[in-house]
Amino acid sequence: MxxxxxxxxxxxxxxxxxxxxxxxxxxxxxxxxxxxxxxxxxxxxxxxxxxxxxxxxxxxxxxxxxxxxxxxxxxxxxxxxxxxxxxxxxxxxxxxxxxxxxxxxxxxxxxxxxxxxxxxxxxxxxxxxxxxxxVKRTVEGAVAYVKISDGCNRFCSFCMIPYIRGRYHSRNSESIISEVRDLVAGGVREIVLIGQDTGIWGTDFADEDVADGSPRNLAQLLRAVAEAVRPHNVWVRVLYLQPEGMTDELIDTIRDTPEVLPYIDIPVQHCDARILKAMRRSGSRQELEDLFRDLRERIPGIVIRSTAMVGFPTETDDEFRDLIDFMDTVGFDYTSVFAYSREEGSLAAKMEGQVDEEVKLERAQEAMDLAESLGFAATAAHVGERAQVIVDGIEETEDGAELIGHAWFQAPDSDGAVHLDASEASVGDILTVEFTDSFCYELIGHVVE
Ligand code: SF4
The missing domain is CATH 3.40.50.12160 (Methylthiotransferase, N-terminal domain)
Incomplete structure (x- = not known):
């Protein structure tokens, strides 16, 4: 040009x-x-x-x-x-x-x-x-997010996404795989599959839309993406699964496919069956605990991220305490906590029993404190381990430049980073690192090779 x-x-x-x-x-x-x-x-x-x-x-x-x-x-x-x-x-x-x-x-x-x-x-x-x-999509850096769907059919009562982004529609597997191949050829070392509800990918395809042998569900798509990246030592991560999307085939695929990281992101929002129903979601504390126990048993060492929402209309103090106890019992590695926000146009905004702002903020603070103590402990538990780290960039500090990366158990942009003691490395390098210390969600890493 x-x-x-x-x-x-x-x-x-x-x-x-x-x-x-x-x-x-x-x-x-x-x-x-x-x-x-x-x-x-x-x-x-x-x-x-x-x-x-x-x-x-x-x-x-x-x-x-x-x-x-x-x-x-x-x-x-x-x-x-x-x-x-x-x-x-x-x-x-x-x-x-x-x-x-x-x-x-x-x-x-x-x-x-x-x-x-x-x-x-x-x-x-x-x-x-x-x-x-x-035109092919290009990205700067070592990580690329790849959208596998857009929109959402769940219509949770607090959320306007289905009205903003429309009904759920899966992107076809040929275009996903082709984008993944292009990104990997351009130097990307981690592919993060995203969508509002990744677990139901493919369920909206009509039979005639899918070629014989092409992926029909998320487990099959993950295996196809893994195959596409296999020669290049690239990590594959999937985010935004809903509890109902965790099929046996998907769990087995995450466990048995080396490129797919044993990292699960399931935003539960709450555990109380009455609140979940009012949110127009499903499940109960017992069902969710069974799911996370099953995941931990079937995928040893799995890292679990979730999201909790406090102060939903009519949430009682007992129901909030139950959520706190549930978070502690499951012991999420990473949890994002939101205070319910009364979104104009949403069903929940019209509900009786809106929780007082001050109470919402107090509950959010308590839930965040717990999320931090669980998350800091989960991060500290990696000290002494060795793992591969993708180099993401260089940060200027008071003491000079510092290399920053992330390990497989840290979703980029969400879960903290690894601060490396090496000075000679490039973005996208994958280094073997020993974690020598931690602070909050961050790890200090000594480069072994
Ligand atoms: S919270 Fe998530 S699953 Fe629920 S409607 Fe919004 S985008 Fe869909």
């Missing part, structure tokens, strides 16, 4: 699914002749890829957009802003009047048309090349 048509600043908020969407837009725009800007002052246009999972995430998305608009207006150059993702998907029709600072809005399911939008805002007139939609 000759002279770039312009430079684009990318700002991504929210979860890994949004990172994937930003990567896709960046790849499309790069192929269409735009370069990346890393500073608002150098950008001809900015893309803010937003999150609207919670009211607080929506506020952060809007604040970030307004800060950027103000920063740029006071600076030397002016730079139009395009808002993408979940906020436009959730509030689309109202936004142009409320946010005149934004030049264009692109809903999550319209992002493949980003080149035409940016061309339009910058006044670039041309036919968009036919090859653009086939």
């Amino acid at each position: 000759d002279t770039p048509l312009g430079s684009v600043l990318y700002i991504t908020l929210g979860c890994a699914k949004n990172e994937v969407d930003t990567d896709r837009m960046r790849s499309l725009l790069t192929a269409a002749g735009y370069e990346e800007a890393f500073d608002p002052q150098d950008a001809d246009i900015a893309i803010v890829n937003t999150c609207s999972f919670l009211a607080s995430a929506t506020s952060e998305s809007i604040e970030t957009t307004l800060e950027l608009a103000n920063e740029v207006q006071d600076g030397v150059r002016s730079c139009p802003i395009v808002m993408c993702g979940c906020v436009p998907s959730r509030y689309g029709d109202d936004l142009p009047d409320e946010l005149p600072e934004v030049a264009a809005f692109v809903k999550a399911d319209e992002e493949d048309g980003i080149v035409a939008v940016i061309d339009g805002v910058l006044g670039v007139e041309r036919e968009i090349a036919a090859y653009i939609p086939q």
Whole structure:
């Protein structure tokens, strides 16, 4: 490509699914002749890829957009802003009047048309090349998230995702495997499969949509992805499983497929059967405890991450105490804790018995304290072990530069990191490391080889 048509600043908020969407837009725009800007002052246009999972995430998305608009207006150059993702998907029709600072809005399911939008805002007139939609996704760094589905059919009563992202739809296995192969060829060392509900991948395919021998469920997809990466020493991790998705075939596949990490992420939200029912989820404390016991017995050494929500409408003190006792009994390695957020438009927002804000925050603090003590202990338990660590990058510290990586039991961006004593290594190297100390969720690692 000759002279770039312009430079684009990318700002991504929210979860890994949004990172994937930003990567896709960046790849499309790069192929269409735009370069990346890393500073608002150098950008001809900015893309803010937003999150609207919670009211607080929506506020952060809007604040970030307004800060950027103000920063740029006071600076030397002016730079139009395009808002993408979940906020436009959730509030689309109202936004142009409320946010005149934004030049264009692109809903999550319209992002493949980003080149035409940016061309339009910058006044670039041309036919968009036919090859653009086939552009391969590239990522910086050693880890790549790969979306295997979008949307959700569960309609949990507290969650707006099904309304923002639409009904569950699985991505076909050919396109997943092809993206995985491309990413691995580009140097990626860990593939993280994500979606709102990964465990039911494939269940929405009609028979005629699936070629003979192609994967039909998540277990089969994991085996196919593992086969695709096998010659390259690449890790495969799957996140966002729901308890009901844990079939025998999936558990056996995680245990028996060396590339697939023995790491399970199951957001339970609660353990009390009455609260789970009010959340429009299913199960009971007994069923969940049986599931996690079964997982630990069948996959020795498995690492388990979960999510707990406290202060859901009508949650009593006894039910909250039961959740605390449940977390302690299962002994999750990592737990994210949320205070229930009353999301406009959700069923739970209309329920009687909303829990007082102060009580919610007190319960969240107690649950977070427990999550930390379990997580810190689980991290410290690795001290003295040897394991492979993927090098993720270099961080500047007061004492100079330090190499940072993550071990198989640490999901990237979520579970802490390993601080390495080596100075000579590159992003993507896989090193054998002995863990010599820990602090909070972090480990200190001595590079053995
Ligand atoms: S499973 Fe429930 S919480 Fe998760 S995205 Fe779907 S509706 Fe939301």
